[in-house]
Amino acid sequence: MERTVAARLGITVPEGVSFLIKSGIFLSVCGATLFVALGAGYPAVHDALHNVRHALAIVPCH
Amino acid sequence: MPLKHLAVLLILFAGALFGLTARAEELNVYFKTTPRPELLRPFADPADMSLLVTGADGRPVREGVVAIRIDAPAPGFFFSTDYPLVEGTLLSELRLPLRQGKANWKYLFPIRGEYRLAVDVTADDGMKASKTFNFHIRENQKKWLALGAFSAALLVLGFVAGRIFTGTRATAMSLIAAALFASTTGNTGTLQPVPADGTILTIAPATVGRPSEIRWSLTRAAGAGHGAAALSLIITHLEKRKIVFAAERMPVAGEWSMKFHFPDGAEYRVAALGNVPGRTPVRTEQMVSVTGVQPPASAMAGVLAYFIALIALGLAAGRWSKRRTSK
Secondary structure (H helix, E strand, C coil): CHHHHHHHHCCCCCHHHHHHHHHHHHHHHHHHHHHHHHHCCCHHHHHHHHHHHHHCCCCCCC | CCHHHHHHHHHHHHHHHHHHHHHHCCEEEEEEEECCHHHCCCCCCCEEEEEEEEECCCCECCEEEEEEEEECCCCCCCCCCCCCCCCCCEEEEEEEEEECCEEEEEECCCCCEEEEEEEEEEECCCCEEEEEEEEEECCCHHHHHHHHHHHHHHHHHHHHHHHHHCCCCCCCCCCCCCCCCCCCCCCCCCCCCEEECCEEEEECCCECCECEEEEEEECHHHCCCCCCEEEEEEEEECCCCEEEEEEEEEEECCEEEEEECCCCCCEEEEEEEEECCCCCCEEEEEEEECECCCCCHHHHHHHHHHHHHHHHHHHHHHHHHHHHHHC
16 A cells, blocks of 8 residues: 555655554554444334344343 | 420421431331342343332231332443443333232343332332332353453454564465445334233333333223232243243223333233233233334444454464564
8 A cells, every 4th residue: 555655655654654644544444343333223224223222231222 | 495395396307307217117118029120130131120018017918009210321431231221221110010019020131230220119008108218130141251261352352463474574465355235124113902801901102222122901891890809920031932021910990001112123922911800801912022222332432342352462462472482
């Protein structure tokens, strides 16, 4: 990913910053996925994962 | 103050004090669940709830009425239970007749935590007593295990990602976009009274988060006014096939009501069997579709923060592990 960004934009970032950026994106995606899977009220998702929500003891459900 | 007046006052004070003490000791209220609260688990099996009211001499009160109120555990500081809308609410409020000092009913506890049972007893001779019982229901161990496994999986996910993201070689990261669907929740509306051969069973619209009133009455044609009817009421969770409330053969004078909090948005069956001496028993049944309510986002915030913190911890551990091995 760094190579692509570096080739297209002509910029390079230190490894530590690169890690933070990737981690930030990864955490955002994971958070959004977890929210949709366990917290959102969309019927299709809720119905499919209803038992999982209750099985986890601390995930609120209706 | 003359000594005579002081003596009279002292006698009156002592008499009042003794009277209060004796009054408090007139009725004793005992509460028991079967199995014991330590063995009960939320939404597992209904508990047999039993109240025993005795006089100061230890003998059961022959007749009377007991008003019962069950309050749900208060919300947790950081994590909620899986039924956050039930937390801290009134779960059940009913009046049961005492038979030989006893009142029995079944109840299925919906969540873990400290429950509060408030009891007000009124004996037929006018004596009264109030008592509050607190008891704790523990969470199902399987749920804690599932949460532990899920937490470990998130930690491992973060760890692997941390190792991949660390280093000089470029790595491809594939992201999966979550599909979003429009959300709608159903509402079942008001349930009309269902007359069944002389009995009427009325259930107020049931919504998660607040108790509904369940009212049963006997019409004159079915024997109202002909002495006490024996009422059995059973509320069943149809999906889980579990009895969530049951009270059997309660002597009622033609009419009985209770407040009941349906804890989740599911289908329930409320069945009442009225038995008037000398007449055919009358069974009334009604399906209740409880309207589910989406928990507030704040209830999910703590959980989400916990899960993301686990992944972040895994990321840090993965990075540390990769750098340590590459040195």
